[in-house]
Amino acid sequence: xxxxxxxxxxxxxxxxxxxxxxxxxxxxxxxxxxxxxxxxxxxxxxxxxxxxxxxxxxxxxxxxxxxxxxxxxxxxxxxxxxxxxxxxxxxxxxxxxxxxxxxxxxxxxxxxxxxxxxxxxxxxxxxxxxxxxxxxxxxxxxxxxxxxxxxxxxxxxxxxxxxxxxxxxxxxxxxxxxxxxxxxxxxxxxxxxxxxxxxxxxxxxxxxxxxxxxxxxxxxxxxxxxxxxxxxxxxxxxxxxxxxxxxxxxxxxxxxxxxxxxxxxxxxxxxxxxxxxxxxxxxxxxxxxxxxxxxxxxxxxxxxxxxxxxxxxxxxxxxxxxxxxxxxxxxxxxxxxxxxxxxxxxxxxxxxxxxxxxxxxxxxxxxxxxxxxxxxxxxxxxxxxxxxxxxxxxxxxxxxxxxx
Numbered sequence: 001x002x003x004x005x006x007x008x009x010x011x012x013x014x015x016x017x018x019x020x021x022x023x024x025x026x027x028x029x030x031x032x033x034x035x036x037x038x039x040x041x042x043x044x045x046x047x048x049x050x051x052x053x054x055x056x057x058x059x060x061x062x063x064x065x066x067x068x069x070x071x072x073x074x075x076x077x078x079x080x081x082x083x084x085x086x087x088x089x090x091x092x093x094x095x096x097x098x099x100x101x102x103x104x105x106x107x108x109x110x111x112x113x114x115x116x117x118x119x120x121x122x123x124x125x126x127x128x129x130x131x132x133x134x135x136x137x138x139x140x141x142x143x144x145x146x147x148x149x150x151x152x153x154x155x156x157x158x159x160x161x162x163x164x165x166x167x168x169x170x171x172x173x174x175x176x177x178x179x180x181x182x183x184x185x186x187x188x189x190x191x192x193x194x195x196x197x198x199x200x201x202x203x204x205x206x207x208x209x210x211x212x213x214x215x216x217x218x219x220x221x222x223x224x225x226x227x228x229x230x231x232x233x234x235x236x237x238x239x240x241x242x243x244x245x246x247x248x249x250x251x252x253x254x255x256x257x258x259x260x261x262x263x264x265x266x267x268x269x270x271x272x273x274x275x276x277x278x279x280x281x282x283x284x285x286x287x288x289x290x291x292x293x294x295x296x297x298x299x300x301x302x303x304x305x306x307x308x309x310x311x312x313x314x315x316x317x318x319x320x321x322x323x324x325x326x327x328x329x330x331x332x333x334x335x336x337x338x339x340x341x342x343x344x345x346x347x348x349x350x351x352x353x354x355x356x357x358x359x360x361x362x363x364x365x366x367x368x369x370x371x372x373x374x375x376x377x378x379x380x381x382x383x384x385x386x387x388x389x390x391x392x393x394x395x396x397x398x399x400x401x402x403x404x
Contacts, residue, residue, distance in 0.1 A: 021148075021328040025320035032312065040303050046257050047306055051313020054250050054262070055143055058314065059321035060236035061243020064140035065360040066131045069386045074399075076215040078208025079222070080240055084365075085201040087244030091369035092197050094252045095261065099370055100190045104256065111370030112261045114357035116377055117178020119170075123355025124363070124378040126348050128385025131360075132393055134159070134345025138264040138359030141349075142311055146318025148330040154342040155349075156268075162350020163265060164272035167288040173355050182373035193371055200376070201368075236325045251366065258306045261366035264314075265353035267307035270297055272350075341396035345389075356381075 029052050037045040057063065068080025098104060099111045114120060131137045134155040136144050141159060144152040185193035209219055222239045232238065238246075251262045277283045277298065284290070289298050302308045322328040334342070353359045356378055358367065364382070367375025393399060 021323035022320065025316050025323055028316045029313070029320065032316065036303055036309060039301070040309075043257060044303065044306070044309055047254065048309045048313040050250055050253055050257065051310035052317035052320070053313075054139075054247060054310070055146055055314035055317025055319070056321040057238070057243045057246040057250070058139055058143035059147055059318040060238040060325070061240055061246075062237065063240060063243045063247065064143075065137045065364070066135065066140050066386070069383060070132065070390055072208060072211075073387060073390055076211055077220050078205075078212050079220045081208045082205040083240035083244040085205040086241060087248045088365055088368050089198050089201045090245060090248040091251050091261075091365070092194060092201075092371070095255055095369045096185050096194050096197070096371045097190060098252075098255060100185055107256070107259050109255060110260050111183075111372060112263060112358060112362055112366035112375070113181050113183065113370055113372040114363065114367065114374040115174075115178040115180050116182050116374045117180075118176040119173040119178065120356045120363075120374050120377050121381050123166075123173070123352040123357075124381035125352070125385035125388075127352030127356060127359060128382035128387075129389040129392070130162075130345040130348025130350075130352055130385075131382075132345070132386050132389025133341040133396065133398075134349055135342060135398075137361075138349070138353065139314070139361050141346075142264065142314045143318035146315040147322035148319070148328045150330055151334050151338060151342050154334065154339055155346040158343045158346030159265075159350040160268045160272040160275075160346075162347040162352075163269035163354050164276055164283070164350070165347075166351040166354025167269050167273065167283075167294075168286050169351075170354055171287045183371050184373060185371040197368065197371060234324060236321060247365075251369065254310070260306070261362075261370060262310070263307050263358055263362035263366060264311060265350070265359045265362060267305060267311045268350060269354060270305055270308060271302065273298055274302065335397060337397040341393070341398060352385075 029049070032048055033045045036048050063080075063083070065084065068084060072078045072081050095111070099109055101109070103109055131140070134141065134152075136152055136155060138159075141152055141156050145156055183193075184197060187193070188196060212219055222241060254260075254262045273283045273289060284295070284298060288294055297305055319328065349359065353362075357363055357374065358378070360382070363378040364375055367378060369375075
């Protein structure tokens with residue numbers, strides 16, 4: 001390595017050694033867009049491109065729910081949670097009126113809605129526990145895999161397994177007590193429903209700020225960009241608030257293009273079911289996969305599934321962002337206890353997401369932004385599960401609550 005490389009300022013573009021992964025990720029996005037356009041259609045390719053943007057925003061902002069919730073519990077710092085509430089609020093302001101309209105330009109629009117009941121409550125607790133052991137939520141798993149994390153590949157693999165098992169059990173869980181789907185916009189009226197949603201989000205943010213100020217005497221501010229001028233937009237890192245706003249805008253774009261908000265974990269269950277079906281397991285006979293929409297997805301190309309193509313885009317978009325930032329550095333060595341935590345966490349997240357109709361994206365972000373009450377139940381339940389997971393992390397050699 002030359003002296004120039006050794007003395008290279010951190011704010012400059014990545015060195016020559018990072019050009020290979022940058023080229024691979026960029027070509028992957030370009031070739032993927034062209035291939036999906038030719039094999040499916042331009043609408044599906046547009047969703048793939050939106051996924052790429054989501055992956056870049058997630059990576060450059062390090063925007064994950066797992067670390068943000070853990071930091072609130074352990075360090076009493078709520079900057080990440082406040083950014084999450086702002087993100088959801090911005091999306092809700094646009095998405096709830098769009099969903100109330102029912103369609104735009106002839107495109108039917110449906111929200112991320114689910115029944116409020118035992119299935120969501122239990123599933124979200126399981127998911128929250130799993131995400132602290134696995135080291136990432138639904139979106140966090142994808143963007144860290146794209147960034148080169150071998151440990152998160154383990155989490156993703158077992159996430160897929162858990163999601164498939166969840167499809168086998170979901171019909172039973174749906175028979176458990178629930179009060180059905182509750183739309184805040186429909187129950188309270190659109191204007192009042194939006195106001196109540198924003199007020200609730202603001203209250204969560206306020207609680208984090210009060211706790212933080214009492215413990216630290218101040219509120220943590222967004223750090224200034226580490227790179228000069230506009231270069232941080234391309235090479236990162238992004239402020240959490242900025243990344244959250246981009247994610248909100250892209251979720252709204254997803255609703256307009258796909259006809260439904262952003263989701264992640266359905267794709268994992270579909271991938272696993274296709275693999276299991278190819279291996280000879282009678283997945284197609286399971287009740288979940290006999291439902292018309294699920295049966296069609298199981299027997300169609302994975303590129304025809306909106307969630308799947310967006311997930312592929314997220315991985316490649318995050319990979320491109322990591323390469324541009326000079327941080328794409330896969331590591332193969334994983335300590336056994338860390339591997340075990342990743343496997344257990346992935347299984348729990350996959351299973352819990354299927355029971356609770358989504359993860360931090362499909363159930364929490366898109367659910368609350370759609371005005372679905374189940375999103376709030378998911379939030380509260382998953383946070384409880386996450387708290388349990390934080391206490392459990394030291395058992396696997398991971399950092400958790402500090403010892404007194």
